[in-house]
Amino acid sequence: MFHHIGELPKHQYVWIPDSFICKDPTGALVPAVWFGLSSTPGRTWGCTVLLECGAIYRSLPPNAIRFSKDADPTDFWCHENAQRWDCYGWRFSCIEYTYMRGMDVIAKTNGGEFLGQYLFTAAPFDDGFSDHPSQAKEFTFIRTRCNHLTIQPTDKLLVIDTSFTPVIPGWPDNLKRCETIYSCE
Numbered sequence: 001m002f003h004h005i006g007e008l009p010k011h012q013y014v015w016i017p018d019s020f021i022c023k024d025p026t027g028a029l030v031p032a033v034w035f036g037l038s039s040t041p042g043r044t045w046g047c048t049v050l051l052e053c054g055a056i057y058r059s060l061p062p063n064a065i066r067f068s069k070d071a072d073p074t075d076f077w078c079h080e081n082a083q084r085w086d087c088y089g090w091r092f093s094c095i096e097y098t099y100m101r102g103m104d105v106i107a108k109t110n111g112g113e114f115l116g117q118y119l120f121t122a123a124p125f126d127d128g129f130s131d132h133p134s135q136a137k138e139f140t141f142i143r144t145r146c147n148h149l150t151i152q153p154t155d156k157l158l159v160i161d162t163s164f165t166p167v168i169p170g171w172p173d174n175l176k177r178c179e180t181i182y183s184c185e
Contacts, residue, residue: 001091001092001093001125002037002039002091002092002093002094003090003091004038004039004040004090004091005036005037005038005048006036006037006038006039006092006093006094007035007036007037007094008034008035008036008037008094008120009094009095009096009120010096010120011033011034011035012033012034012035012065012067012119013031013032013033013034013067014031014032014033014034014049014065014066014067015029015030015031015032015066015067015068015069015071016029016030016032016049016051016057016060016064016065016066017029017030017064017066018030020060020061020064021051021057021060029066029069029071030051030052031051031052031069032049032050032051032052032057033049033050034047034048034049034065035048035049035050036048036049036058037092037094037122038058038059039087039089039090039091039092039122039124040087040090041086041087041088041089041090041127042086042087042088043086043087044061044062044079044082044083044086044087045061045062045083045087045122045139045151046058046059046060046061047059047060047061047062047064047065047149048060061079061082061083062079062082062083062149062150062151063077063078063079063081063082063083063148063149065082065148065149066147066148067143067147067148067149068147070147071146071147071148077146077148078111080109080110080111081109081110081111081112081114081148081150082109082148082149082150082151083150083151083152084109084110084151084152084153084156085137085139085153087124088124088127089124089125089126089127090127091124091125091126091127092122092123092124092125093122093123093125094120094121094122094123095120095121095123096119096120096121097118097120097121100118100121100159101118102117102118103117103118103159103160103161104116104117104118104159104160105117105118105140105142105157105158105159105160106157106158106160107140107142107144107150107152107156107157108152108156108157108171109150109152109156114142114144114145114146114150115144115145116142116143116144116145116150117142117143118140118141118142118159119141119142119143120140120141121138121139121140121141122138122139122141122151123138123139124137124139137153137154137155138153138154139151139152139153140152140153140154140157142157155175158171
């Protein structure tokens with residue numbers, strides 16, 4: 001469990017547009033190792049990377065992460081596609097669910113639906129939103145097929161498990177939010 005900063009379950013080799021990190025950008029993509037994450041209320045998740053030059057760069061927005069040098073370095077992938085909700089607390093935990101490892105998913109972003117692959121989950125805790133059943137969320141980090149990062153809550157995600165779900169599942173329209181706190185005492 002982390003307070004403000006933490007580490008990913010597994011580091012990721014990525015590329016960063018130099019416009020996010022350089023005073024005089026040239027439009028190039030810079031190789032990096034993404035290893036850390038930060039949560040600050042009212043902001044996007046912050047990504048911490050090690051640059052090839054040896055420098056550590058903190059608080060990159062999720063739309064700065066590219067999983068391939070061939071990913072589009074332009075503004076195509078904006079904040080609204082990369083993340084649906086700002087962080088709403090300081091505390092979180094990260095886990096790579098073993099069952100979900102490597103599974104294909106469909107993420108519904110503000111800019112449309114994108115096919116991708118599950119990376120890991122960040123779960124906020126100990127804040128007013130997470131403490132209320134109808135607002136509690138886990139955030140799924142996804143590598144899209146267009147090699148960008150998107151972070152979506154579970155209600156904006158469909159998992160494709162070919163041994164259990166339809167190959168292209170439809171969005172369920174009969175699920176309700178949990179609004180009850182269950183207790184045995």
